[in-house]
Every structure is written in C-alpha cells, then in structure tokens.
Amino acid sequence: MSRLLRVLLLLILVLAFVVLLPWQWYPREWRVWYADNFGASGFRQQAETIPATVSENVEEACPPDIRGWRKSQSIAGVDIAASPNCLADNPHAVAAFVKGTNNVGHMTLMDARLSPDAVVKGRDLDGDGDPDEIHIRLEVFELNGASPDLDVPVTQYSIAPGVTPGLWVFAPKSAGMSTENFESLLAQPGLRLPSPAIRVEQGDKVIVTLENTHYMPHTIHFHGVDHPFMTANGGGNDGVPVASEKPVMPGKQRSYEMQPRQTGTMFYHCHVEVQAHVLMGLNGLFVVEENRPNNWVQTFNIGDGFVRHSSVAVKEKYDREYDLHYLDLDKELGEKIQQSNDPRIVTQLINRDYNISQADFEYYTLNGRSFPYTARDSLIVTAPDELVKLRVVNGGSEGVALHTHGHKVTITHYDGVEHPKPSRITRDVVWIASAQRVDLELSTENDGLHSYGEGVWLLHDHQERGVTTNGFGPGGNVSAIVYERYLQDDGWPMTFGMSWNNYLTSGFYQRQDDGSGVTPLLPGVEKSGPSVLRLVILTALAGLFVGLVAGWLWRVRPRG
Amino acid sequence: MVKIQVVLFLMGLLLVAVNPVHGADEHHHHHHQMPGMSMDDTGMVMGNNKSTLPDDCKEITGEYEINVQAGTSYTKSYMSTMFGYSEHEWRVEPCSRITVNFKNEDDVRHQWMLHGLPKYLYDRGMFHMEASGGHAQTGVFIVPSDNKTYLVHCDIAQHMEKGMKAQLIVGSGSGDLWSIPGVSADFERPSGIVFKNPVFVVLLVGLVFMVVFVLGFRFFRI
Ligand SMILES: [Cu+2]
Numbered sequence: 001m002s003r004l005l006r007v008l009l010l011l012i013l014v015l016a017f018v019v020l021l022p023w024q025w026y027p028r029e030w031r032v033w034y035a036d037n038f039g040a041s042g043f044r045q046q047a048e049t050i051p052a053t054v055s056e057n058v059e060e061a062c063p064p065d066i067r068g069w070r071k072s073q074s075i076a077g078v079d080i081a082a083s084p085n086c087l088a089d090n091p092h093a094v095a096a097f098v099k100g101t102n103n104v105g106h107m108t109l110m111d112a113r114l115s116p117d118a119v120v121k122g123r124d125l126d127g128d129g130d131p132d133e134i135h136i137r138l139e140v141f142e143l144n145g146a147s148p149d150l151d152v153p154v155t156q157y158s159i160a161p162g163v164t165p166g167l168w169v170f171a172p173k174s175a176g177m178s179t180e181n182f183e184s185l186l187a188q189p190g191l192r193l194p195s196p197a198i199r200v201e202q203g204d205k206v207i208v209t210l211e212n213t214h215y216m217p218h219t220i221h222f223h224g225v226d227h228p229f230m231t232a233n234g235g236g237n238d239g240v241p242v243a244s245e246k247p248v249m250p251g252k253q254r255s256y257e258m259q260p261r262q263t264g265t266m267f268y269h270c271h272v273e274v275q276a277h278v279l280m281g282l283n284g285l286f287v288v289e290e291n292r293p294n295n296w297v298q299t300f301n302i303g304d305g306f307v308r309h310s311s312v313a314v315k316e317k318y319d320r321e322y323d324l325h326y327l328d329l330d331k332e333l334g335e336k337i338q339q340s341n342d343p344r345i346v347t348q349l350i351n352r353d354y355n356i357s358q359a360d361f362e363y364y365t366l367n368g369r370s371f372p373y374t375a376r377d378s379l380i381v382t383a384p385d386e387l388v389k390l391r392v393v394n395g396g397s398e399g400v401a402l403h404t405h406g407h408k409v410t411i412t413h414y415d416g417v418e419h420p421k422p423s424r425i426t427r428d429v430v431w432i433a434s435a436q437r438v439d440l441e442l443s444t445e446n447d448g449l450h451s452y453g454e455g456v457w458l459l460h461d462h463q464e465r466g467v468t469t470n471g472f473g474p475g476g477n478v479s480a481i482v483y484e485r486y487l488q489d490d491g492w493p494m495t496f497g498m499s500w501n502n503y504l505t506s507g508f509y510q511r512q513d514d515g516s517g518v519t520p521l522l523p524g525v526e527k528s529g530p531s532v533l534r535l536v537i538l539t540a541l542a543g544l545f546v547g548l549v550a551g552w553l554w555r556v557r558p559r560g
Numbered sequence: 561m562v563k564i565q566v567v568l569f570l571m572g573l574l575l576v577a578v579n580p581v582h583g584a585d586e587h588h589h590h591h592h593q594m595p596g597m598s599m600d601d602t603g604m605v606m607g608n609n610k611s612t613l614p615d616d617c618k619e620i621t622g623e624y625e626i627n628v629q630a631g632t633s634y635t636k637s638y639m640s641t642m643f644g645y646s647e648h649e650w651r652v653e654p655c656s657r658i659t660v661n662f663k664n665e666d667d668v669r670h671q672w673m674l675h676g677l678p679k680y681l682y683d684r685g686m687f688h689m690e691a692s693g694g695h696a697q698t699g700v701f702i703v704p705s706d707n708k709t710y711l712v713h714c715d716i717a718q719h720m721e722k723g724m725k726a727q728l729i730v731g732s733g734s735g736d737l738w739s740i741p742g743v744s745a746d747f748e749r750p751s752g753i754v755f756k757n758p759v760f761v762v763l764l765v766g767l768v769f770m771v772v773f774v775l776g777f778r779f780f781r782i
C-alpha cells in the first residue's frame with residue numbers, strides 16, 4: 001500500500017471518530033463554534049412512550065370472608081359486634097379473650113388457636129360480677145425470619161404487597177403451629193404486627209407471664225401502667241435489664257405483677273436493646289379500663305383496630321372504639337435477622353452492627369400494615385351523629401402528625417390522663433411523639449367543625465414520608481374515616497379516584513438494585529444517551545487507528 | 561438459576577414430607593375433635609394411634625419406644641442453634657408401632673411433630689405432640705410399610721430453623737433431610753454479589769471456562 005493511501009486511511013479514521021463522538025462529550029466552546037459555523041444538529045425524534053400496562057398479578061383487594069368472621073355473633077355467651085372492615089378478628093379468639101381461655105370450651109380454643117392458659121380469669125374480688133384476677137401469658141414470635149433451607153423469609157407476614165420486613169412481636173400464648181398449615185409459609189392470623197392491645201380493668205390483680213419462645217433475650221416494661229418496682233417475692237418488675245432484672249433468656253419465663261389504680265391508655269414494650277427490640281415490633285397498647293359492674297373486657301385486641309367487645313365504660317359514652325398503633329420500621333434493621341440463621345451472628349448484627357443514629361425508616365405502618373392493606377382492616381368505619389373513641393399510640397421512633405380529612409377531633413386524654421374539659425383542644429392535626437398516647441373523640445355530627453359530612457375521608461400522618469412505603473406513594477400509614485354509606489358489602493371502601501390495582505402488586509413498592517423505582521407497571525420512555533453500538537464502533541475505530549499506526553511504525557523503523 | 565434451586569428444594573421437601581399435597585385451605589375445616597386427640601394445660605397430642613394399621617401393613621412388625629427431651633440445653637454440640645432435642649435421628653422398621661415419650665425441659669412450649677403419614681389415617685398426615693413448659697406428653701403412632709424419611713420438628717416460629725429439627729428413618733429411609741443438627745449440613749443459601757445476580761454467574765463461569773480452555777489448548781499444542 002502506498003504511503004499516501006495509508007495516510008488517507010488514517011485521516012478518514014480520525015474524521016470518523018471525531019464525527020461519531022457524541023456532541024455532548026466535546027467542550028462547550030467547541031460546540032458553540034461548530035453551531036456558529038455549521039448550524040445546530042438536525043432534529044432527532046425521541047423514543048415513543050411505552051404505554052402503561054396493567055399487571056396480571058394484581059392481588060385481590062378484599063379476600064372473601066369464607067369463615068364468617070365479620071358478622072355479629074355470640075360465642076360462648078359473649079356478644080361480638082359485627083366487624084365492618086374487610087378482614088375481621090377471629091371471633092372465637094375474641095370470645096376466649098373476654099371469658100378467659102380457662103372458661104371456654106375445647107372447640108372455641110381450637111378455633112382460636114389459643115393455649116388453655118393464655119388468659120386465665122379467676123375470682124371476682126370486689127363482687128361486681130366480673131373476674132378481677134387476670135393471668136396473661138405472652139410469647140414472642142419472629143415473623144419473616146431466616147431459614148437455613150430457604151432463600152425466602154419464613155413465618156411470613158406482609159405489611160404491604162411483597163413487603164416482608166423481619167419483625168418480632170408479642171402474642172398471646174397460642175397452641176399448635178405458627179404457620180397457617182404445614183404446606184404454608186404464612187403466619188397464622190393470630191401472629192401479626194402490631195403486638196396486640198391488652199385490656200384490663202382498674203383494680204384487677206394482673207399477672208403477665210413472658211414465655212420467651214424466641215432465640216433472643218427479652219423483657220416487658222409496662223410504660224405508664226401503675227406497677228411496683230419489685231414483685232411480691234422481690235423479683236424485678238420494671239422490665240429494665242440495666243436497672244431491675246436480668247433479661248428473660250430463650251426458653252425461660254418470668255411473671256410481672258400489677259394492680260393498676262389509675263385508668264388510661266398506656267403502653268408496653270421490651271426493654272432489651274431498646275434501639276432495636278422496640279422498633280422490631282415488640283411494643284403495644286396497654287389499656288386500663290374504668291371499673292364497672294359486669295365489665296368483662298376483651299383482654300387482647302389482635303392486630304388492634306376495631307374493638308369488637310368494648311368495655312362498659314366506653315359503651316356508656318361512645319358508639320364505637322378503635323385502637324390505632326403507629327410504627328415506623330427500618331428496612332435495614334429488619335434485614336439483620338434475615339442475613340444469618342446463627343443466633344450469635346444475629347446478636348452481633350443487632351447489638352453491635354446496627355447503628356440507629358445513621359438509620360432512615362422506610363416503612364410506616366398503622367396497626368401493622370401499610371396502604372393499601374390498611375384498607376382491609378384499619379378503616380375507621382362510622383355513621384352520621386356518632387361518637388367514636390380512638391386510642392392512639394405511636395410505637396415508632398419518629399413523631400406522627402395525624403391528620404383527619406373532613407373532621408376535627410378532640411383530644412380527651414394525653415398519656416392516659418384525662419385532660420380537663422374546658423381546656424380540651426379540637427384540631428385536625430394531632431402530634432404524637434414517640435411512645436405517646438392520645439385518646440381522641442371523633443364526632444360525626446355534620447356541623448362543619450367536627451365533621452363536614454359523609455364520605456371517604458383520609459386519615460394519615462401529614463409528615464409526607466409517613467404516606468410512603470420504601471419511598472413510594474401512596475403507601476405508609478394512609479387509612480380513612482369511612483361512613484357506612486360509602487362502604488361496600490365486603491368492607492372495601494367505595495372510591496372515585498384512581499384505580500388501586502398498581503398498589504396491589506408486589507412490584508410497586510420494590511426498588512431496583514440501583515436504587516431506582518423503575519417498574520414495568522409504570523409508563524416510561526426509553527433512556528436516551530450514547531448508544532452501546534456507537535461506543536463499540538468508536539472503540540473499534542480507536543483500536544484500528546492505534547493498530548495501524550503501531551504497525552506502520554514497526555514496519556518503517558527497520559528499513560530506515 | 562438460584563431461584564430454581566430453591567423451588568426444586570421446596571418441592572422436594574414437600575414431596576418427602578407430604579405425600580399428596582392438598583389444597584391450602586384444608587385447615588379451615590378441622591374444627592371437629594379428632595379421634596386420637598387430647599388437649600389440656602400441659603399440652604396436646606394429635607394423631608394418637610395405638611391399633612389402627614395402615615392399609616399396607618398386615619401386622620405390627622416392630623415395637624419401639626423413643627424417649628426424647630427438648631430444650632435450650634440440648635444445643636451445646638451445635639453452636640449455631642438455640643433450641644434442640646436430645647436426639648435428632650431415630651431408625652425404625654416399616655409397619656412398626658412407636659411410643660414417643662416427649663419431655664419438655666424448657667419453661668416455654670415445644671412440639672414434636674411428625675409429617676408425611678397417610679392422610680386417611682392421620683389428620684393432615686400428622687402426628688403432633690405439644691408440651692407446655694416443664695411438662696411431658698406421650699403418644700403412639702404406627703408407620704406404613706414404605707422406606708421413607710419423615711421430618712420431625714417444632715413449628716413454633718424459628719424453633720425448627722434454630723435447631724429443633726430431626727428425622728425418623730423408616731426402613732432404609734429416603735435420604736437425609738437438610739440441616740438436621742449432627743446429621744446433615746444446612747442447605748447452601750445463595751449469598752454474595754456473584755450468586756445474587758445471574759449475570760455475574762454467567763460472566764464468572766465464562767471467564768473460568770475460557771482460561772482453562774486456552775491453557776488446555778496450548779498444553780496439547782506443545
Ligand atoms: Cu426484646
């Protein structure tokens with residue numbers, strides 16, 4: 001090949017390289033100079049919008065009530081109110097909690113999946129027609145934990161479609177399997193977030209026995225509940241490992257004693273490594289009800305929400321009662337228990353590796369669920385001209401700015417203590433700090449102040465991250481105050497806005513490995529940028545150029 | 561690829577432990593007190609069967625008594641566990657009758673639950689004992705004639721995962737189950753950046769193959 005041809009070829013290569021190099025890669029002045037002399041580059045059509053597709057994997061919004069749990073019924077002589085929500089509490093368990101697991105039959109216990117000594121109700125000490133000796137047994141369950149054999153969490157509990165953070169919860173002592181059945185990995189309905197609301201009557205002699213069925217040490221601290229520092233026989237009774245007692249080790253048990261003199265909405269939680277254990281789910285409501293004759297209280301409210309058998313005092317003033325438990329969860333904390341099956345390593349990860357001061361919180365739950373699952377069992381269902389009692393606790397680490405659409409609520413109690421009537425505040429955003437409780441009175445009188453009329457009125461944390469799940473909205477603790485007229489027969493709310501189908505798919509709340517939220521469910525456009533083909537051609541040209549130059553030099557030198 | 565392994569393993573586990581897999585909502589309708597069932601404060605026994613032979617057995621050919629203790633103290637030899645049985649493997653002959661004396665030495669509930677028995681004879685194919693803290697239960701069951709390995713475990717959340725897993729081998733059995741303390745290894749959970757992402761697996765495998773191929777190619781050319 002002649003020298004001229006060779007130089008020409010090299011020049012062509014260089015020219016091709018310069019032209020193919022994306023324009024945005026050149027310094028700005030060069031681009032300006034080019035545009036001044038040769039004009040701008042030609043118009044390029046952008047990629048078509050990919051139409052949104054409806055996923056085929058949309059979950060059923062409201063699973064059918066095949067067991068007949070929603071209707072009002074009488075079991076073992078206990079009247080159980082109809083549950084308006086889609087998913088209702090197990091009425092057999094409600095009956096056993098009201099009568100005591102020692103006072104109901106074998107069949108009721110089997111249906112309730114409870115141990116005969118879960119809630120033992122003893123003598124009537126003040127002769128007013130209800131038991132005043134209450135012995136409660138709590139166990140500790142791990143939900144969405146690790147397995148040495150599977151790559152998926154076991155004893156599964158989803159807070160939202162496809163969202164299964166590792167959790168620890170207290171639950172009344174159960175009988176039998178933790179899963180729905182042997183073929184299933186799903187937790188049985190009695191095992192769920194939040195740790196259930198506990199109810200006793202003022203003056204009851206209460207014993208709470210913690211049976212530690214979990215592989216980590218735990219305790220119970222009764223926050224705000226009147227209890228002595230030591231038990232009658234000198235044992236620790238405040239549940240605090242650094243002050244009152246050693247933690248309850250796996251396979252062991254301890255009893256706490258109390259006879260609360262004051263009423264109110266209180267709190268209980270584990271006090272071991274609180275920066276992790278409390279926020280793993282080991283906290284719940286503890287309500288001391290006013291003493292009344294024939295006052296058989298519902299000792300546990302599984303999953304909180306609607307109270308199907310309210311106390312006598314509550315029924316005197318209110319038409320309905322709801323327990324609301326707010327909890328924010330750190331995804332990274334929950335993942336710790338899924339990373340290893342070795343309790344020693346899990347302990348290391350939780351106690352020494354986890355750093356809450358660097359944490360951010362991805363999941364915001366109301367009664368253990370995030371939107372849209374909140375609509376299954378945590379709607380505040382009501383009707384015009386009612387008074388509804390809401391007992392609210394913030395079990396999480398951040399405050400909750402609870403906003404009621406369409407209503408202004410009145411705060412009647414702070415931390416279980418009644419607020420004097422003349423100075424009560426009526427407002428539409430109620431701030432609840434960590435571990436705080438407020439009792440709210442929701443009036444549905446359509447007077448433009450307490451209520452603006454019937455509808456589906458949202459109820460949510462107004463700190464906007466509270467309405468997200470993994471950073472995606474709508475999610476988080478969004479629920480609603482729904483008037484019966486706006487409720488369908490199955491308990492699902494009538495809505496008039498956007499379809500909820502996308503939110504009922506497991507992909508919606510998942511982030512990709514690169515942290516982005518791209519899901520095939522959403523409309524999107526193709527990414528524009530330098531194409532891979534162009535990059536390959538450029539590389540090939542550069543390689544060819546270098547090769548030719550090297551070859552030319554290598555050939556020329558020996559001759560010269 | 562990793563997912564497929566998991567699914568295959570799951571299916572295998574189900575096949576080993578549960579002969580015909582029935583509908584998942586079967587459990588909604590077990591309200592009637594079963595024969596062979598007892599329950600009180602000390603726990604319960606389900607599937608108790610002293611005398612009814614499985615269809616494939618002509619007579620009871622063996623008589624066994626298993627004395628097993630449960631508790632956190634039985635984990636000393638298995639450092640990564642928290643709950644355990646005094647033994648994690650038993651061997652019996654086909655068509656034998658087995659009496660299990662189950663003693664719970666902890667202060668919380670434990671179970672000795674065996675899966676995969678014939679469903680016409682045992683409710684949901686299960687022989688199930690649950691003992692409250694400090695209590696004991698005794699139950700009897702008769703195994704069919706086939707050589708099979710049965711899963712024994714405690715189904716309280718995380719108890720099987722943290723060590724309460726054992727196997728009953730009937731005859732020559734049907735192979736060891738995974739992650740039985742002192743018997744078999746944990747199933748290898750895929751972990752690390754390479755095995756979480758199939759692309760890395762392909763790249764890694766491709767690279768290694770090429771290097772070895774080139775080495776071999778050159779070796780034979782010399
Ligand atoms: Cu704890």
Ligand SMILES: [Cu+2]
Pocket residue numbers: 643669670671714715716719724
């Ligand atoms: Cu156990």
